[in-house]
Amino acid sequence: MNQTITLKNSRIANRFSALASKDFRLLIVMQIISSMRMPIIFVTQSWYVAITVPENQRLLALGILSALRGIAFLGYALFGGTFADRFPRTKVIYISHCAGLVSVLIIGGLLLIPTVNNGNGLWLPLMMILFATFGIINAQDMPTRTAMIRDTVPERLLPQAITLHQLAMSIGLLIAAPLAGFSIDYFGFAPTYLIAGLTHIAVLIAVRKMSVISAADPEASSDSIMKNLQQGLISLKVNPVVRWTILSNWVVTSLGLSVMGGLIAAWINDVLLLEASDWGIMIIFWGVGGVFASIWLSWKNNLQHLGFWYLGACTLMGLSILGFSITRIVLLAFILNGIVGFSYQLILTLSVDIIQREVPNRLMGRTVGILMLASGIMQIIGIFAGLLAQNLGIETIYLAAGFLTILFSIGLILFQRPLRSVT
Numbered sequence: 001m002n003q004t005i006t007l008k009n010s011r012i013a014n015r016f017s018a019l020a021s022k023d024f025r026l027l028i029v030m031q032i033i034s035s036m037r038m039p040i041i042f043v044t045q046s047w048y049v050a051i052t053v054p055e056n057q058r059l060l061a062l063g064i065l066s067a068l069r070g071i072a073f074l075g076y077a078l079f080g081g082t083f084a085d086r087f088p089r090t091k092v093i094y095i096s097h098c099a100g101l102v103s104v105l106i107i108g109g110l111l112l113i114p115t116v117n118n119g120n121g122l123w124l125p126l127m128m129i130l131f132a133t134f135g136i137i138n139a140q141d142m143p144t145r146t147a148m149i150r151d152t153v154p155e156r157l158l159p160q161a162i163t164l165h166q167l168a169m170s171i172g173l174l175i176a177a178p179l180a181g182f183s184i185d186y187f188g189f190a191p192t193y194l195i196a197g198l199t200h201i202a203v204l205i206a207v208r209k210m211s212v213i214s215a216a217d218p219e220a221s222s223d224s225i226m227k228n229l230q231q232g233l234i235s236l237k238v239n240p241v242v243r244w245t246i247l248s249n250w251v252v253t254s255l256g257l258s259v260m261g262g263l264i265a266a267w268i269n270d271v272l273l274l275e276a277s278d279w280g281i282m283i284i285f286w287g288v289g290g291v292f293a294s295i296w297l298s299w300k301n302n303l304q305h306l307g308f309w310y311l312g313a314c315t316l317m318g319l320s321i322l323g324f325s326i327t328r329i330v331l332l333a334f335i336l337n338g339i340v341g342f343s344y345q346l347i348l349t350l351s352v353d354i355i356q357r358e359v360p361n362r363l364m365g366r367t368v369g370i371l372m373l374a375s376g377i378m379q380i381i382g383i384f385a386g387l388l389a390q391n392l393g394i395e396t397i398y399l400a401a402g403f404l405t406i407l408f409s410i411g412l413i414l415f416q417r418p419l420r421s422v423t
Helices: 002-014 022-052 055-086 089-111 123-131 133-147 155-187 189-208 218-222 225-232 234-238 240-262 264-271 276-300 306-326 330-358 361-371 373-392 394-415
Strands: none
Touching (some): 022 089, 022 123, 022 133, 022 155, 022 189, 022 264, 055 089, 055 123, 055 133, 055 225, 055 240, 055 361, 089 123, 123 133, 133 361, 155 189, 155 330, 225 361, 240 306, 240 373, 240 394, 264 276, 276 330, 306 330, 306 394, 330 361, 361 373
16 A cells, blocks of 8 residues: 555656756746736736727727737737847846836836826827737747746656646736736726836746856857847758648637737627626636646657647647537536636647757747747737627637637648658
């Protein structure tokens, strides 16, 4: 009996052995903190636009906000990934979070002014432009932190470390989700936005405690940044697995999250007739789904047939969005939102796992930056989704997003054998 318990405890400990590294533990702390900041800022920005814009312009305005953030993200993401390879990643993180803290303090301070808080006159478009700086900070922060996984654990622990890193993101989301909605309802936009600034301070403290690791590609500094960018595209050109992992991630994320992210504030308010605090509860379901996905991947440990599971997750995402678009039962909508979160977490984790296995560390920041262009593309697609929703109805756009995601995923399963066959 004791021997059986000891073996079980040993297997459980092995699944978390990556945490033995101090730098990886600090990276996990940074991931949790950053994942708390993102939903707070996202919900605050979206709800601000949703309630300050006239109802007949709400969908279009949310689409514009999404597009502005996406353009900012896309315009910088490739450079962000390049800097993550060209310079020590700890220094890149430190500088980006200093910039993020300044951005939060400026925007939060402006929201303390009543005319700004109400979106009067030109303040609304100006604030939407300032909100787009959120996209620039993410475009540097996300690929850099993801690339740092390779710097903090041995290669044999990479799959486990990637899963734990994504689990930390879901944990951060769970902590922040109820806080964002309730804080807006009870304290307002400015205090909620300024709370996000505390997360930047926490990351700055954590990254200062990490070992300063030399640049992943020290020779990159001898070439121009544009040459560095071109080198980052090599893996897409020569490796079909990397190419189709990235392209499929772009498409599925753009189709699914343009509605489940960009238009969700309008769906919550107009279709489900709920408030910001209810949105926070819905985000909890998304976070729980993500946690379940990460725990399942951790338990499986070194999952086989990665391509098959990745494409299955893409299909599941489409099915759950389709179900979400049909139901008007609030609890069922929350559960389906959780399934979207579950499938999206699988997509994120497995795509990063595939990339980490296929791409050398010196190109990791650039390749992850290209992968994460999905976030910017999705947000730009949001303006077209908003325009279509304004003219065809939001219910139609949600249905279309679900159907198209399913069809695209089935097409990949049938016709993209290299990706399907990844083990």
